[in-house]
Amino acid sequence: MAIAFSDYRLPATGRAYSYVALAVAGVVGVLLPTAATLLLGPPLLVGLLVLGLAHGACDQFVVPGRRATVGLGSWRYLLAFGGAYLGLAGVVVGLWWCWPGVAVGLFFLLSAWHWGSADAPPQPGRPAWWVAHSWLRGLLLFAVPLAAWPTETQGVVQELLRLVGAAPVPAVVLAQVRIILVLAVGAGLLAVWAACAARREHLLWRTDAADVLVLTFMLAALPPVLSVGVYFVFWHSLQHVLRMTPLLGYSATQPGRLPGWTALGRQVVFFLRRAWPLLAVSVLALGVLYYWLAPHLPTPAALFSGALVVASVVTLPHALLVSLVLDEPQWARQGSTSSP
Numbered sequence: 001m002a003i004a005f006s007d008y009r010l011p012a013t014g015r016a017y018s019y020v021a022l023a024v025a026g027v028v029g030v031l032l033p034t035a036a037t038l039l040l041g042p043p044l045l046v047g048l049l050v051l052g053l054a055h056g057a058c059d060q061f062v063v064p065g066r067r068a069t070v071g072l073g074s075w076r077y078l079l080a081f082g083g084a085y086l087g088l089a090g091v092v093v094g095l096w097w098c099w100p101g102v103a104v105g106l107f108f109l110l111s112a113w114h115w116g117s118a119d120a121p122p123q124p125g126r127p128a129w130w131v132a133h134s135w136l137r138g139l140l141l142f143a144v145p146l147a148a149w150p151t152e153t154q155g156v157v158q159e160l161l162r163l164v165g166a167a168p169v170p171a172v173v174l175a176q177v178r179i180i181l182v183l184a185v186g187a188g189l190l191a192v193w194a195a196c197a198a199r200r201e202h203l204l205w206r207t208d209a210a211d212v213l214v215l216t217f218m219l220a221a222l223p224p225v226l227s228v229g230v231y232f233v234f235w236h237s238l239q240h241v242l243r244m245t246p247l248l249g250y251s252a253t254q255p256g257r258l259p260g261w262t263a264l265g266r267q268v269v270f271f272l273r274r275a276w277p278l279l280a281v282s283v284l285a286l287g288v289l290y291y292w293l294a295p296h297l298p299t300p301a302a303l304f305s306g307a308l309v310v311a312s313v314v315t316l317p318h319a320l321l322v323s324l325v326l327d328e329p330q331w332a333r334q335g336s337t338s339s340p
Contacts, residue, residue, distance in 0.1 A: 014238065014239055014242040014243075015207075015211070015239075017234075017238060017261075017264055018214075018234055018235045018238055018239060019210075019214050021230070021234035021235070021238075022214050022215065022217075022218040022230060022231070022234060022235060023214060023217070023218070025040055025218055025221075025222060025226075025227075025230045025234070026214075026217045026218040026220075026221040026222065027221075028040060028221075028222075029218075029221035029222040029223075029226070029227075030221050036222060036223075036226060037226060040222075040226060040230065044226070044229050044230065044233060047233035047234060047237075048229070048232075048233055049283070050268065050272065051233050051234070051237040051238055051241060051268070052232055052233045052237050053279055053282050053283065053286075054237075054241070054271065054272055054275045054279045055236075055237035055238075055240045055241055055244075056240075056314060056318045057275035057276075057277075057278035057279040057282065058244055058248065058271065058274055058275045058278075059085070059317070059318055059321050060078070060081055060082075060278075061244070061247065061248055061274065062244075062247070062321050062322075062325050062326055063077070063081065063321075063325055064077070065244075065247035065248065066247070066325050066326065066328065084317070085314075085317045088316050088317040088320065089313045089314055089316070089317055091316070092312055092313045092315075092316050093313060096164060096309060096312070100161075100164035100165055100166040101161065101164075101166035101167060103164070103312070104157075104160055104161055104164065104166060107308070107312045107315070108142065110312075110315055110316060110319055111138070111315065112135065112138030112139050112141065112142060113134065113135065113138055113319065113323075114138070114315065114318075114319035114322065114323070115137070115138045115141055115231075115236055116133075116134040116135055116136065116137035116138020116139065116140075116141075117130075117131075117134035117137075117138070117322075117323060117327060117330075118236060118239065118240065118322065119134075119137045119138070119211065119235075119236075119239075120133040120134040120136075120137045120208075121133070121204050121207070121208055122329070122330055123330070124329070124332075125332065125333060126333075127330060127331050127332065127333060129192075129195075130330045132188070132192070133192050133208075136185055136188040136189050136192065137211075137212075139181055139184070139185050140185050140189070140212060140215065140216070141215070141219065141228070141231060142181060143178070143181035143182050143185045143186075144215070144216050144219035144220055145219055145224040145227060145228070146174070146177070146178040146181060146182070147178060147182050147220075148219065148220040149220075149223055149224050150174075150175070150178060152223050152224050152225075153224045154171065154174050155301070156224055156225065156301070156304070156305075157169060157174065159301045159302065159304075159305050160305040160308055160309075162305075163297075163302055163305040163306065163309070164305075164309065189208075189209075189212060192205070192208075193205040193208065193209060196208075215231070215235070218230060218231070219231070225304055240322075241267075241268060241271045242267065243326075244271060245267050245270055245271050248270070248271065248274055250267060250270045250271075286310070289310060293306055
């Protein structure tokens with residue numbers, strides 16, 4: 001069964017916006033490497049607030065949006081949702097406290113799955129293919145920085161381990177991981193594209209290959225801290241926002257046409273109007289944490305590592321919600337029924 005373009009996870013309009021953002025960032029990294037942080041830092045900080053922090057601030061709308069029987073106004077639902085969300089976040093905090101080394105590894109794996117499953121194209125009726133493709137797309141985001149920026153990427157990993165009091169990973173192990181990841185991801189993606197071509201799903205594999213090309217260029221052109229930030233804001237978070245707005249009741253005024261940048265802004269504002277309560281709480285909480293922790297994190301590298309630890313606390317509940325509820329149709333086998 002060929003997959004129609006409209007069924008692809010990233011709509012044409014949303015993909016175009018992310019392509020432009022990542023391509024521009026990559027060009028800046030190639031042409032102006034010494035000024036990349038200065039030039040990309042301000043838009044990245046704004047994007048982290050408007051898209052990065054905000055993209056998970058509408059998680060409470062996911063279940064009501066997918067389940068017509070669940071009302072958002074129900075206090076029973078809100079209490080259950082809040083309790084489950086905070087409970088899972090508490091599990092992550094406990095994991096960092098008791099087994100920091102394990103927490104680092106699980107955080108990287110969870111991030112690879114969450115990012116990859118958001119990027120990988122749907123495979124209707126083929127959950128195993130979708131899962132495998134999701135892992136390949138997610139691990140690509142780690143393989144390219146390890147290959148293009150090995151010293152800097154290893155520094156990020158070791159600094160995170162140092163911050164949480166875990167033993168560093170030997171450089172030879174990270175070098176072996178780099179080789180294995182690059183070979184596995186490269187061979188795996190080629191195999192997936194060949195299988196799609198054999199099934200005559202040409203638009204799917206060509207679009208996925210274009211995604212990988214743009215991502216690889218940006219990840220190779222910028223140092224890991226910058227490239228991960230650009231990806232997280234202008235690809236992952238933006239695509240999640242564009243995916244969520246129809247679930248929240250947004251409808252384009254001209255659904256048959258490609259919306260321009262003004263329409264994109266309108267759609268983001270629509271999302272922010274619903275996200276602002278939790279977004280405001282998140283900003284306030286982060287401000288308090290920064291005021292409390294900043295004196296103990298003297299270097300930018302330590303500050304970035306601290307931000308990763310804080311982000312990991314909400315990554316687990318957010319990723320589970322997306323994978324189990326928002327991506328529910330992807331788990332259905334051929335011929336089985338699933339909610340749209």
